[in-house]
Amino acid sequence: MFHPKVIFRIIGMLLFLEAAFLSSSVAVALYYGENVVPALLYSIAAMVGVGALLVCKCRNAGRDVSRKDGYIVVTITWIIFSLFGALPYMLSGAIPGFTDAYFETMSGFTTTGATILNDIEAMPKSLLFWRAMTHWVGGLGIVFFTVAVFPIFGLGDIHLFAAESVGPMRAKLHPRISVTARWILTIYLGLTVIAAVSFFFAGMGWFDSVCHSMATVSTGGFSTKQESIAGFHSPLIEYVTALFMFLGGVNLSLQYMFIFKLRPKELIRDTEFRVYVTIILCFTVAIFFGLFFTTGLGVEESFRSSLFQVVSVQTTTGYATANYVLWKPILWLMLCALMFIGACSGSTSGAMKCTRITILCKVMMNEFKRIVHPNAVIPVRMAGKVVPVGVQSAILAYTVIYIFMLVCGIVVNMGFGIDFLSSFGLSVSFVGNVGPALGNYGPMDSLAALPAGVKWFSAFQMLVGRLEFFAVLLLLTPIFWKKR
Amino acid sequence: MRIVIVGAGAVGTHLAKMLSAENENVVLLDENEEKIGRMESLFDLQAVVGDPTKISSLKAAGADDADLFVAVTPDESRNITSCILAHYLGAKKTVARIDNYEYLMPKHKEHFVSLGIDSLIYPEQLAAEEIATNMKFSWMRQMLEFGGGSLVMIGVKVRSNAQIINIPFKELSRDIPYHVVALQRGDETIIPRGNDVIMPDDLVCFMTTYDQISYIRSITGKDEFSEVRNVIIMGGSRIAVRTTKMMPENIKVKIIESDLKRCHKLLELVDDRVMVINGDARDPELLRSEGIDDTDVFIALGDSSETNILACLAAKRAGVFRSVSEIENIDYISMAESLDIGSVINKKKLAASTIFQMMLKTDVASVKCLTFIEAVVVEFPVNRECYITRRAVKDLGLPDGANIGGLIRGGKGMKVTGNTMIQVGDHVIFFCLEHVLKKLEKYFR
Numbered sequence: 014m015f016h017p018k019v020i021f022r023i024i025g026m027l028l029f030l031e032a033a034f035l036s037s038s039v040a041v042a043l044y045y046g047e048n049v050v051p052a053l054l055y056s057i058a059a060m061v062g063v064g065a066l067l068v069c070k071c072r073n074a075g076r077d078v079s080r081k082d083g084y085i086v087v088t089i090t091w092i093i094f095s096l097f098g099a100l101p102y103m104l105s106g107a108i109p110g111f112t113d114a115y116f117e118t119m120s121g122f123t124t125t126g127a128t129i130l131n132d133i134e135a136m137p138k139s140l141l142f143w144r145a146m147t148h149w150v151g152g153l154g155i156v157f158f159t160v161a162v163f164p165i166f167g168l169g170d171i172h173l174f175a176a177e178s179v180g181p182m183r184a185k186l187h188p189r190i191s192v193t194a195r196w197i198l199t200i201y202l203g204l205t206v207i208a209a210v211s212f213f214f215a216g217m218g219w220f221d222s223v224c225h226s227m228a229t230v231s232t233g234g235f236s237t238k239q240e241s242i243a244g245f246h247s248p249l250i251e252y253v254t255a256l257f258m259f260l261g262g263v264n265l266s267l268q269y270m271f272i273f274k275l276r277p278k279e280l281i282r283d284t285e286f287r288v289y290v291t292i293i294l295c296f297t298v299a300i301f302f303g304l305f306f307t308t309g310l311g312v313e314e315s316f317r318s319s320l321f322q323v324v325s326v327q328t329t330t331g332y333a334t335a336n337y338v339l340w341k342p343i344l345w346l347m348l349c350a351l352m353f354i355g356a357c358s359g360s361t362s363g364a365m366k367c368t369r370i371t372i373l374c375k376v377m378m379n380e381f382k383r384i385v386h387p388n389a390v391i392p393v394r395m396a397g398k399v400v401p402v403g404v405q406s407a408i409l410a411y412t413v414i415y416i417f418m419l420v421c422g423i424v425v426n427m428g429f430g431i432d433f434l435s436s437f438g439l440s441v442s443f444v445g446n447v448g449p450a451l452g453n454y455g456p457m458d459s460l461a462a463l464p465a466g467v468k469w470f471s472a473f474q475m476l477v478g479r480l481e482f483f484a485v486l487l488l489l490t491p492i493f494w495k496k497r
Numbered sequence: 498m499r500i501v502i503v504g505a506g507a508v509g510t511h512l513a514k515m516l517s518a519e520n521e522n523v524v525l526l527d528e529n530e531e532k533i534g535r536m537e538s539l540f541d542l543q544a545v546v547g548d549p550t551k552i553s554s555l556k557a558a559g560a561d562d563a564d565l566f567v568a569v570t571p572d573e574s575r576n577i578t579s580c581i582l583a584h585y586l587g588a589k590k591t592v593a594r595i596d597n598y599e600y601l602m603p604k605h606k607e608h609f610v611s612l613g614i615d616s617l618i619y620p621e622q623l624a625a626e627e628i629a630t631n632m633k634f635s636w637m638r639q640m641l642e643f644g645g646g647s648l649v650m651i652g653v654k655v656r657s658n659a660q661i662i663n664i665p666f667k668e669l670s671r672d673i674p675y676h677v678v679a680l681q682r683g684d685e686t687i688i689p690r691g692n693d694v695i696m697p698d699d700l701v702c703f704m705t706t707y708d709q710i711s712y713i714r715s716i717t718g719k720d721e722f723s724e725v726r727n728v729i730i731m732g733g734s735r736i737a738v739r740t741t742k743m744m745p746e747n748i749k750v751k752i753i754e755s756d757l758k759r760c761h762k763l764l765e766l767v768d769d770r771v772m773v774i775n776g777d778a779r780d781p782e783l784l785r786s787e788g789i790d791d792t793d794v795f796i797a798l799g800d801s802s803e804t805n806i807l808a809c810l811a812a813k814r815a816g817v818f819r820s821v822s823e824i825e826n827i828d829y830i831s832m833a834e835s836l837d838i839g840s841v842i843n844k845k846k847l848a849a850s851t852i853f854q855m856m857l858k859t860d861v862a863s864v865k866c867l868t869f870i871e872a873v874v875v876e877f878p879v880n881r882e883c884y885i886t887r888r889a890v891k892d893l894g895l896p897d898g899a900n901i902g903g904l905i906r907g908g909k910g911m912k913v914t915g916n917t918m919i920q921v922g923d924h925v926i927f928f929c930l931e932h933v934l935k936k937l938e939k940y941f942r
Contacts, residue, residue, distance in 0.1 A: 388775050388786075390757070390773045392764040392773075399764045
């Protein structure tokens, strides 16, 4: 059952929300006396206008959101948000082309952090702030934000929530979804504030601190410097950034348990968290030795560079302090593997997520066990609990779709004449919402030179990857649209 | 004594039979008329049909003036509810059978008493504890601890390689560190006198202290028994689940269960140490592919006693040295003994020991049942001057079928001889046949 009026009404209301977010940029523009204020106001006017139109036209719609409506709302919202979010760039002339502006905005909302800009320092500060803001909103999820802040959707909350955040196994923190969302938002907000203050004391300016905190906690990756974090030339800032990227990659519900319920054991016992930490440690050590022996870097510098790149890529943030494509191939290949793995489910990061990888490995190991013990009934356990077979097959399906999407990306990119390594890197990076890729599109390269077709398809990959495939791809299946 | 038993299942009917044989006034209450109809004609008891959670049917069964109210249906919530109701109606003591380990924790005991439930029994847990002890000392049939381990009672099947066979007891040295309380030879239970001897294939009950266990092991010729590492359990019953939890950490356990649904349920109940296998444990092919050759102990915990006995025999033939079998049918226990099944687990007997304890008017520290002999071992604390403290043991005139196994004085286990005087503050461990138990009470008044 579809309720088009309900869907449009919700989208209309969400546009008001986007206008509210954009207003903060106006404040920044006024503070710095920038001449982009009219462009920002026109954009806000467009959002409010279209929003008001939709809400008025559909004001007599019911409050019930069906499950199918949930999927449509979430997908369309992300597309429309990026559309309107691109207006400030275009109207101000900072990014004149529609393709580039849309790519940049989608990259922002999906917390990918891949940019087509060639001279970030020359951008108006208000637009840099807007870029960071898109990360921050997209990190938790646009709909999530709304559920947490205004309970406007009535009974449909749960369907919208389910459509946007599809982790393999979700645990509610509170019987009511809106309260759960609010608690998670509190943690997120708290982390952001602490990050901003920490950055400031580590030596950034206020503006840079705020922008970076929003882009770090959301594991986005837009920086206010062309050289990313390397542009600050400060080891302290690099360590602080690594810390907050790491925290951004930890399940927010777990952090809630840790901080408010004082149950540190829960964190330590959590299988996914342990896998996450183990992966970071192993890769950091491996790459540290690689760097130490193949480059002229000292011990501390090798370690810092290794740690930063590993955390940045695994949490799918995409900041860089070194141009890793210049490293030995085995080293950037390891980073590429991390792009695929990702951090914890229930965090702001993208990619496969550690839970899925762990369950996949266990399913695989069980197949070996089954050959030795053909009659055994072998469970997959996560933190002592048995993972239902349904969840296991859903994860296998997820993996297949993930790989299919990667291959599609490679084919499309190569079709536009990009070399294999770069095509592969771009595809892995965008499906996982990481940012920097491999080959000619490493962390220090701009993506401005990509063909328009590649940009559009990449934007699609980011969206699909951020919403974990099923929500978006469901709309492309005939079953979804059948009346019965 | 008026005793109301709720639930005519395996445990309930056994208790009813046993108690009516002891001339108690037993009322059996169950919803299922078919189950209890026959009981009334076979045994001297009253059968009442009714819902045990209804006040009217509890009254009809006479729960209001019951001295002991025992709820042993398979459903713990019903047991708890009917105990609460019976207590409210006026039953003096109530016992509920449960199936939840958390309820047994000491910190919850007060709450259950305040609800009107005086005692909880968890036969599956008791059975699991017994099996786990058996894994630790696989060369013995049964081990019971008294006074927190100061004294232990050990049941051992003696073979022809034992040092102590064919020596009359009077010729054994006076300062041997153990006391033989009973022998089971075939169907006969012998309380040994000076001229008796231990013969091969006797089941011998030793009473000794914890540190002498290895001495008993060597004199009974059990030194070649190796440590248990791999165990196969047939049947994923509740006992099996509890057993895996009680088992020492270093033992690898495989549970073979024939019902696939139950297998999936089991996975949620056991931890990673346990492997669940779907199949029939009587199938030698399956046993071989699951490594029966490397298995030290085979434990049969299936629903039917017959199947368990057969499965144990099959496993023994496949090369397992030790087997443990759950046998609910009490008549089969001696048969299992003659087939050399090994240790026997019987839920009913375990439940019965708690009930014995509830029935005695004197305070007892514990009552424990032996599975292979129709006998109990009781720990009596001597709280004040009474008959037993006034005479030496040889002059007490103890009834036939009762025997003092030892005593605990100041936390230490001691052997008892004919000249020992029992003092106030001692704990006396009696070995006695089941029907003699009540006669012992008068010695403590």
